[in-house]
Amino acid sequence: MTTKPASVPALETHDLSRRFGRADGLAVKLHLARRQPVIHALDGIDLTIPTGEFVGLVGESGSGKSTLGRIAAGLLPPSSGTVEVFGRSPQGDRSVHRDVQLIFQDPQASLNPRMRVAEAIGEAPLVHGIASRSEIDEYVCAQMRRAGLDPAYRQRFPHQFSGGQRQRISIARALALQPRFLVCDESVASLDVSIQAQILNLFMELRRDLDLTYLFISHDLRVVQHIADRVVIMYLGRIVEDAPAARFFAHPNHPYTQGLLAEIPDLKQRRRVYAPVKGEIPSPAAPPPGCHFHPRCPSAFDRCRVERPALREIVPGHRSACHLNDVAAAPARAQTGEIA
Numbered sequence: 001m002t003t004k005p006a007s008v009p010a011l012e013t014h015d016l017s018r019r020f021g022r023a024d025g026l027a028v029k030l031h032l033a034r035r036q037p038v039i040h041a042l043d044g045i046d047l048t049i050p051t052g053e054f055v056g057l058v059g060e061s062g063s064g065k066s067t068l069g070r071i072a073a074g075l076l077p078p079s080s081g082t083v084e085v086f087g088r089s090p091q092g093d094r095s096v097h098r099d100v101q102l103i104f105q106d107p108q109a110s111l112n113p114r115m116r117v118a119e120a121i122g123e124a125p126l127v128h129g130i131a132s133r134s135e136i137d138e139y140v141c142a143q144m145r146r147a148g149l150d151p152a153y154r155q156r157f158p159h160q161f162s163g164g165q166r167q168r169i170s171i172a173r174a175l176a177l178q179p180r181f182l183v184c185d186e187s188v189a190s191l192d193v194s195i196q197a198q199i200l201n202l203f204m205e206l207r208r209d210l211d212l213t214y215l216f217i218s219h220d221l222r223v224v225q226h227i228a229d230r231v232v233i234m235y236l237g238r239i240v241e242d243a244p245a246a247r248f249f250a251h252p253n254h255p256y257t258q259g260l261l262a263e264i265p266d267l268k269q270r271r272r273v274y275a276p277v278k279g280e281i282p283s284p285a286a287p288p289p290g291c292h293f294h295p296r297c298p299s300a301f302d303r304c305r306v307e308r309p310a311l312r313e314i315v316p317g318h319r320s321a322c323h324l325n326d327v328a329a330a331p332a333r334a335q336t337g338e339i340a
């Protein structure tokens, strides 16, 4: 058997799109085809996450973050384009599924209320032959300890734990499958700020101890600010900016990103004053033509209304999808040095 070299990325997508609605088989069967709009949840996503990287994926509700996470975890097929996880297709090779585990926002919903914690954590490793019947109790205790839980409580039910502890149970359950890649979908969003910090610290510890790769989905830039190596911003199914975290916060390029940062008070002090994003995100069933962001963009010009901007490198490692970066198209902005 050939083994892939360690440098194979944890995630690699090319021109990845996912539509819901009319193109969906179920809608056709239910004769809803004419009434149901097509939703372009993902539209041409090119993203590579090297093994071991912690990527924060940020965007407003409906921008397609969860859809991307679910495709990476093999829970959803793409409509077009390619996706590879550790060099394998999640659709064609089910062995990928163990390597990627999803941790959701609401552990209450993702844990079976009638299942004791020991069973919730131990069930999958038994099925996959990771631990035998004689080993499983000690194996479960080890996962609980690693997630910061006292194994003495393993015969309790999820409702007997606090919200933060329940999220630790979800994490222990994910770790029990020995994943290499965690997709965390708003995993701290429902927790109090102090508990959020504890769970974020746990993710960092796990990363250090287990060499994990993370796709950390959040609608809140503040959450990813201190933990992500790289920040990727999505808007209506497209990536608009992708940069190493330090560069991202120091030199945000896309007007949408700048608007998001303008809403974070402690960052606002340090930076030139950007205009906060105005208005609502349009429906992904009827995205604006050209640059999807143009109706809300303070710097939009004619070209933005008709032509999709390419996501391209403005400096090595920093990609942005904005026509203002085209010096020929936006001489004024280039002259003021706003394009870093």
Ligand SMILES: Nc1ncnc2c1ncn2[C@@H]1O[C@H](COP(=O)(O)OP(=O)(O)OP(=O)(O)O)[C@@H](O)[C@H]1O
Pocket: 020, 021, 039, 040, 041, 059, 060, 061, 062, 063, 064, 065, 066, 067, 068, 219, 284
């Ligand atoms: N199974 C589905 N059927 C139909 N539409 C869907 C489905 N899943 C997602 N969508 C739609 O696709 C778009 C993107 O959804 P997605 O959940 O990926 O966005 P998100 O950025 O994660 O938003 P949120 O933070 O609200 O979850 C939304 O308009 C959503 O309604």
